[in-house]
Amino acid sequence: MTFVHPQWLLLLVLPLTLGFWSVRRRGAGLRMPFDYQSHASRPWLAGLLRGVELLPAVMLAVAVVLIARPQVLRVPEQDRVATHITVCMDVSGSMGMGMGDQNRYESASAAIESFTYAREGDAIGLTLFGSWPLRWVPLTKDLQVLRNALAFANPRNQPSGMGGTMIGSALSYCADNMQREAARLDGTDTSPQSVDQWRQQRAAEQLFRSASLRSSDAGGGLSSPPSTDRLLILVSDGASGDLNGQDQIDRISGQLSDAGITMYHIHIGSDTIPPAVSSIARATGGDAFLATNSDGLRLIFNHIDQMQPARFVANASLPVDYFEPFAAIGAVALLLYALSLLKWRYTPW
Secondary structure (H helix, E strand, O other): OEEOOHHHHHHHHHHHHHHHHHHHOOOOOOOOOOOOOOOOOOHHHHHHHHHHHHHHHHHHHHHHHHHHOEEEEEOOOOEEEOOEEEEEEEOOHHHHOEEOOEEHHHHHHHHHHHHHHHOOOOEEEEEEEOOOEEEEEEEEOOHHHHHHHHHHHOHHHOOHHHOOOOHHHHHHHHHHHHHHHHHHHHOOOOOHHHHHHHHHHHHHHHHHHHHHHHHHHHHOOOOOOOOOOEEEEEEEOOOOOOOOOHHHHHHHHHHHHHOOEEEEEEEEOOOOOOHHHHHHHHHOOOEEEEEOOHHHHHHHHHHHHHHOOOEEEOOOOEEEEOOHHHHHHHHHHHHHHHHHHOOOOOOOO
């Protein structure tokens, strides 16, 4: 415990002096009538009276301590580290195909809406793509905005030029936007120098990811994904029309990895997952999933939520005022002293 104004503690000599004087002083004698009868000895009464006389000194000491302003170090509640999540949604014509009682887009929208309720506190954005990408909702922590926007992005409302499936350009577009929007949300500098410095800080994590992928390929399975603050979820039902070579796959994988983005791909339909998109997802530490119905979509989004749990950081210890125990002592002393002067006072005659 520390004090903001420790110099005021020198005044504690006053209550100490008052208490010593109250105990040691000898007051004037009091003439008492005696009936020459023996009375029971009550030594506790003298101690009680001396204790009551010390109560003003106790209250004065409490006042001095409160003026000195005692403080203790306390750790406030942990802060949640907001994960930046971009949902990259395919709105080509094939997403309007039936999937149970709804079409593919509507089923995916329902799963995304449920996912947003599980990620309160994170910043989520929505990017649409077909023949070209379109940022529909920037990264925002007001997730109700995204839920309301999903209904207006239905493939039935898209122009005919959105009929393609250009996944490569959409992923590159999302990577660039996530870096700019993260800087906007965090208030960080986006100059080339600061980006280079940030990339150097991510180098160790990228090496870990590469080692994890090599070990998982040798063992036949993927290791647990590394923790990240940036997440990209690609929802599509077709093969990409612009991922035609390994060089392009490596370029987009490197772009996402350099930006610290972990990508997950949800492929809707009964056909196989496109190998090019699956390779990009695994290169960033993510994975690819196949969803054949609405229940499968919800389960996959729940699985992604569990694989990328919210992270919390402890705040630094802060000095806070510590008045409570001293105020309680002063209040009790005041109450007892008031009772001793009124109802419970001692009258020697």
